[in-house]
Amino acid sequence: MSKRAKPGTKRLSEVGEAALIERIARRAGRTPGRDWALRIGDDAAILRPRAGDELVFSTDAYVENSHFRFGRESARTIGRRAMVANLSDLAAMGAEPVGALLALSAPRDGALADFDGIVRGLLDEAERFACPLVGGNLTHARAWSLDVTVIGRCPRGKALRRRGLRPGDALFVTGTLGGATLARLKADRAGSALRQVAVPRIAVGRALARIEGVRACIDLSDGLATDLRHLLEGTGLGAELDPAALPRPRGFDRGCSVMGLDPLRVIAGGGEDYELLFSLRSGRDDSVPMRRISALAKRLGIPITRIGQIRSENGIQGLPQAGRGHHF
Amino acid sequence: MSKRAKPGTKRLSEVGEAALIERIARRAGRTPGRDWALRIGDDAAILRPRAGDELVFSTDAYVENSHFRFGRESARTIGRRAMVANLSDLAAMGAEPVGALLALSAPRDGALADFDGIVRGLLDEAERFACPLVGGNLTHARAWSLDVTVIGRCPRGKALRRRGLRPGDALFVTGTLGGATLARLKADRAGSALRQVAVPRIAVGRALARIEGVRACIDLSDGLATDLRHLLEGTGLGAELDPAALPRPRGFDRGCSVMGLDPLRVIAGGGEDYELLFSLRSGRDDSVPMRRISALAKRLGIPITRIGQIRSENGIQGLPQAGRGHHF
Numbered sequence: 001m002s003k004r005a006k007p008g009t010k011r012l013s014e015v016g017e018a019a020l021i022e023r024i025a026r027r028a029g030r031t032p033g034r035d036w037a038l039r040i041g042d043d044a045a046i047l048r049p050r051a052g053d054e055l056v057f058s059t060d061a062y063v064e065n066s067h068f069r070f071g072r073e074s075a076r077t078i079g080r081r082a083m084v085a086n087l088s089d090l091a092a093m094g095a096e097p098v099g100a101l102l103a104l105s106a107p108r109d110g111a112l113a114d115f116d117g118i119v120r121g122l123l124d125e126a127e128r129f130a131c132p133l134v135g136g137n138l139t140h141a142r143a144w145s146l147d148v149t150v151i152g153r154c155p156r157g158k159a160l161r162r163r164g165l166r167p168g169d170a171l172f173v174t175g176t177l178g179g180a181t182l183a184r185l186k187a188d189r190a191g192s193a194l195r196q197v198a199v200p201r202i203a204v205g206r207a208l209a210r211i212e213g214v215r216a217c218i219d220l221s222d223g224l225a226t227d228l229r230h231l232l233e234g235t236g237l238g239a240e241l242d243p244a245a246l247p248r249p250r251g252f253d254r255g256c257s258v259m260g261l262d263p264l265r266v267i268a269g270g271g272e273d274y275e276l277l278f279s280l281r282s283g284r285d286d287s288v289p290m291r292r293i294s295a296l297a298k299r300l301g302i303p304i305t306r307i308g309q310i311r312s313e314n315g316i317q318g319l320p321q322a323g324r325g326h327h328f
Numbered sequence: 329m330s331k332r333a334k335p336g337t338k339r340l341s342e343v344g345e346a347a348l349i350e351r352i353a354r355r356a357g358r359t360p361g362r363d364w365a366l367r368i369g370d371d372a373a374i375l376r377p378r379a380g381d382e383l384v385f386s387t388d389a390y391v392e393n394s395h396f397r398f399g400r401e402s403a404r405t406i407g408r409r410a411m412v413a414n415l416s417d418l419a420a421m422g423a424e425p426v427g428a429l430l431a432l433s434a435p436r437d438g439a440l441a442d443f444d445g446i447v448r449g450l451l452d453e454a455e456r457f458a459c460p461l462v463g464g465n466l467t468h469a470r471a472w473s474l475d476v477t478v479i480g481r482c483p484r485g486k487a488l489r490r491r492g493l494r495p496g497d498a499l500f501v502t503g504t505l506g507g508a509t510l511a512r513l514k515a516d517r518a519g520s521a522l523r524q525v526a527v528p529r530i531a532v533g534r535a536l537a538r539i540e541g542v543r544a545c546i547d548l549s550d551g552l553a554t555d556l557r558h559l560l561e562g563t564g565l566g567a568e569l570d571p572a573a574l575p576r577p578r579g580f581d582r583g584c585s586v587m588g589l590d591p592l593r594v595i596a597g598g599g600e601d602y603e604l605l606f607s608l609r610s611g612r613d614d615s616v617p618m619r620r621i622s623a624l625a626k627r628l629g630i631p632i633t634r635i636g637q638i639r640s641e642n643g644i645q646g647l648p649q650a651g652r653g654h655h656f
Contacts, residue, residue, distance in 0.1 A: 037382065037487075038487070038489060041490070042421075042489050042490045042491075043386060043417045043420040043421055043490065043545075043546060043547065044384040044385055044386035044417050044418065044420075044421045044423070044480070044487075045384065045385045045386070046382050046383070046384050046421075046482075046487050047382065047383045047384070047385065048382055048484065049377035049381070049382075049383060051379065053377070054365065054374050054375065054376055054377075055374070055375045055377060055383070056372040056373065056374050056375070057372055057373045057375065057427075057429055057462070057463060057477075057479070058371060058372035058373070058429075058463065059429040059430075059431045059463065059464055059465050059475070059477055060431065060465045061431040061433055061465055061467045061469075061473075061475065063433055063467055063468075063469040065469075065470060066433075066467060066468055066469050066470075067467070089371045089372050090372065092371040092372075093370075093371055093372045093374075095372070099385075101385055101386075101387040101477060102387075103387045103388065103389040103431075103475045103477075105389055105391055105394075105473065134385070135385060135386065135387065136387055137387050137388045137389055139389045139391055139394060139395070140391075140394055141389075141391040141393075141394050141471065141473065142393065142394075142470070142471055143469065143470055143471065145389075145433065145469065145473060145475075147387070147389065147431045147473075147475040149385075149387055149429060149431075149477040151385070152372070154374075156376065159365075159366070159372075159374050161366060161370050162369070162370045162371065163370075217371075218371060219371065
């Protein structure tokens with residue numbers, strides 16, 4: 001069942017569409033800026049692209065009872081997560097956020113408090129990454145659903161794509177892996193709410209896009225095994241990972257062991273770390289890009305770890321094969 | 329209840345996410361073009377904006393049991409309507425379509441035939457208006473939902489906005505009003521499927537954006553009364569309509585009378601005509617823009633009718649007041 005307002009609390013149908021949109025617009029802001037000539041309040045938002053930029057677009061749905069459950073996390077956390085999942089797609093392209101659109105579906109008898117919480121969480125993350133909410137749509141449905149579309153910019157020709165792998169390329173990940181999944185499993189067992197929200201790797205992604213030799217890049221939303229498979233798809237290539245090199249949060253292996261979990265399986269199958277996985281072209285002199293990656297990690301205070309390499313042989317070595325992605 | 333696959337027919341969960349996305353990508357096409365450097369298949373699509381263009385963005389959700397019901401219309405019609413509703417927002421901005429993103433939610437045990445039908449309908453309209461599907465997202469949910477985001481372009485500063493009304497401005501509509509609502513009511517009473525799909529007024533919108541003096545513009549998705557109220561919102565102004573001037577399809581009044589309906593109420597309250605409502609600034613010499621509007625109507629073979637004018641006095645005269653919009 002979809003979450004409804006408790007008796008005695010305000011329902012969305014009592015507020016009405018116009019007033020709900022006004023609540024969002026007031027918080028999101030309406031003032032035009034350098035990029036946006038027109039924001040919330042018309043049939044469409046108007047962007048003035050800057051010369052020399054490419055624009056990138058991504059859309060992601062975040063659906064009640066498929067991606068989130070009320071009670072398992074707060075309304076604000078739900079809003080934050082929906083935004084983070086989308087910002088992470090921009091990070092994977094090496095793009096700078098430009099703006100976002102939200103198509104929000106909610107039950108007529110949904111609680112105004114949940115609506116406010118979701119919008120607040122979404123706008124918190126949007127503001128943090130300078131990604132203004134410029135438009136959207138509000139509709140009633142049986143379940144809650146947040147469909148966010150994000151727009152980002154890159155200097156022309158500089159966006160990081162998934163393609164471009166070659167045998168011998170080194171594979172890297174940012175940050176640490178498995179922490180988000182372990183936190184979720186712990187919260188589920190304890191029946192407590194999940195508060196942890198990943199940080200989309202916007203700054204790292206933008207910097208990586210400027211490093212010569214950085215190629216295929218993807219954000220880890222479905223777990224290392226699935227997302228690495230996405231990178232390899234259609235290339236005929238494989239990968240060899242060094243299980244010992246996979247970067248984990250402090251205390252991760254012990255935390256897994258307490259819960260009777262295999263740390264490698266948690267890393268392989270767990271999603272929502274939103275770290276970046278990318279390859280570095282192996283060349284005559286690898287030392288220059290390697291030095292730039294090290295310098296970047298140091299400057300941003302984020303570990304960037306070499307975890308393996310691309311091979312001509314099909315398949316992924318060094319990682320337990322996880323199931324399908326979480327969609328369908 | 330949400331529609332599920334019949335026993336013995338193929339369910340979406342049997343096909344799997346990757347193969348479903350592949351089905352869409354194959355039909356939508358993947359070849360980069362002048363605008364799109366990267367289409368379906370990465371974390372995001374990449375657009376190369378043309379110099380001097382503004383980009384406009386709009387998003388709209390089309391949700392099972394809220395906006396459509398299987399059986400009431402075919403899967404293909406559902407897909408077509410979802411796309412038309414979004415293209416119509418571009419028309420209202422005077423924009424040329426550039427591309428679309430689709431976040432599609434469907435039940436795991438939804439029918440592959442419905443998925444295919446929806447995608448086909450969506451792509452039929454997308455192709456017809458040169459609006460390639462460049463990306464999206466596929467997710468499972470309890471009910472079907474199509475969230476389409478469209479991107480359009482206008483010469484800089486030329487987009488038609490909702491604002492800009494002044495007392496004395498003449499009000500116009502394209503095409504005829506009420507036909508979509510009457511067709512739906514007829515189909516509902518007869519228990520037959522609805523096949524009629526409106527045509528988004530892309531060409532008219534683009535041409536209107538080039539005519540000096542054309543100001544506030546909106547597409548009629550919620551009915552004349554509601555959408556005119558949207559135009560007037562926050563202006564302190566009102567409108568006076570000439571009920572006799574409201575353009576109806578041939579046989580409309582008789583069709584309404586057979587069903588015991590008041591034609592004016594059908595026009596005021598009925599949505600989904602997707603015609604454009606716009607104002608023309610009254611000036612020292614109205615004859616030039618008026619001639620250009622007449623010439624445009626003639627060239628495109630679409631009636632454009634003067635239906636009233638903007639007044640300083642609040643409220644809408646000459647039209648029965650319809651209820652709220654269809655959202656919430």
